[in-house]
Amino acid sequence: MSVDAILLAGGRASRVDGAAKPLFEVDGRTLLRAGYDAVRARGARRVVVVGPRLDDDLPVRWAREDPPFGGPVAAIVAALPHVDAADVFVLACDLPTAIPAVAALPDPLPTGVDGACLDDGRRQWLIGRYRTAALRAAASGLLGRGRDASMRALLGGLRVEPVAVDPALTRDVDTWDDLRAARGGAMTESRTLPPEALNDWSAALAERFGLSEGDIPISLILDLARDVANGVARPAAPLSAFVAGLIAGRAGGSPADTEAAVAAVVEMARGWENR
Template sequence: MVTLDAILLAGGRASRVGGAAKPLFEVDGRTLLRAGIDAARSVGAQRIVVVGPRLDDDAGLTWVREDPPFGGPVAAVLAALPVVDAEEVLVLACDLPTAVPAVAALPDVLGAGIDGVCLDDGRRQWLIGRYRTGALRTAASGLADRGRDAAMRALLGGLRIEPVAVDPALTRDIDTWDDLHHARGGAMTENRTLPPEALNDWSAALAEHFGLDRGDIPIPLILDLARDVANGVARPAAPLSAFVAGLVAGRAGGSPADTEAAVAAVVEMARGWDHP
């Protein structure tokens, strides 16, 4: 019987959602990380290696991180390969609410003469695939700088990968807030997501105008606050809560630690909010 391990990618920058922890986004009562874990276990993965910051207390997971972080999916796969023991490995990004049925669409056994399979919805979805571990190691050995910033095609393009045609609905991942809203059953809206460089420019302009240091504006922290309040209370409560957190932090002294404490207090309230 062929053995199988899994590599789950959960450590990206998530720049299109302001650096928020996408694997912790919930869809239908389950985080995207948990969807990936469930998908891996549903096909018999013996060891599940998660590449990213520790986001779950499940004792059955092995956590690793590419060095330095945010090196891209290839660097993440290469960081996980040394702790993979099985003959085959499932590679899956943790931004997919349909992870369980998507992984189920992959064949249980790789055919003779191929190095792997991946879903194909009109383009190859390398990060929903099952590959021979030895073939991945051989391909990885030819990459410079431990695969940092390399495209998945650089790792897999030279291998014999068989595509599995599927409907694009099965591979619709979450890259933006609008994607998350749609995955939760909401209608798609006009895309008002700022590209990360525009958000950084606006932050820099605010800092310059008001005489602040760039480090005084913790973009990911505030966006996480907005996400948690929007999810736990209501969307209009998010900017109000950010304003209140700023007031509380300012009254406490205005240090980065004061800001983190104020944000944490607001987030704790939002997560426990059950008012009708």
């Protein structure tokens, strides 16, 4: 069965100060190159990378979602006109374990399914292999070119077979700490203690409203936003953060109250696709 590939490389990367995550090097190659090598090793003929042109040496077709930073669904919609194989890999370019992760996907896809994706307790839609015709049909029903749509909105109606794997196989790079862990703890000094993009704003908020440093748990809120964006939809992330703040405030407003409120919202988001 013929197969092409769509690599997603156009996110904002706000948790690493807007750095180009696909160009982070792990074990001597960039995450973009690792993704490319992973799909080529599984027989991908044409590889489409959605994002800014990052590596002119890669023999790929470059595409861009409209508008830029419109999310993974918008990126897939932008790439689909450039693929023509029966199946297509979909892979985010922030995965240090891209080669073994893609190798875990079935080849060929089982009869009677529209695709398969890894599942580490949650469906990892962005490490998957799908029927191209099924993706096109699903994308045709989306409004606004899929801007800010969740992967569930695109794939929730398809027959996607989960492939159970250890979470270590799907651990992506979202933060500088993730990158340090992927590199086995070895990072240059300039990468070890980078200034977080939100630190100055957080400090200004704390000073203006008489808050302490522990009152603004940046990582906790960013994790909440990520989980809600992945499990529900990107626009639901700020709304959910606001609701979590309301819940915590009504409970007393302590750090423990905030953690409990965030955990409750995240639990809802993670189960949203199965409701």
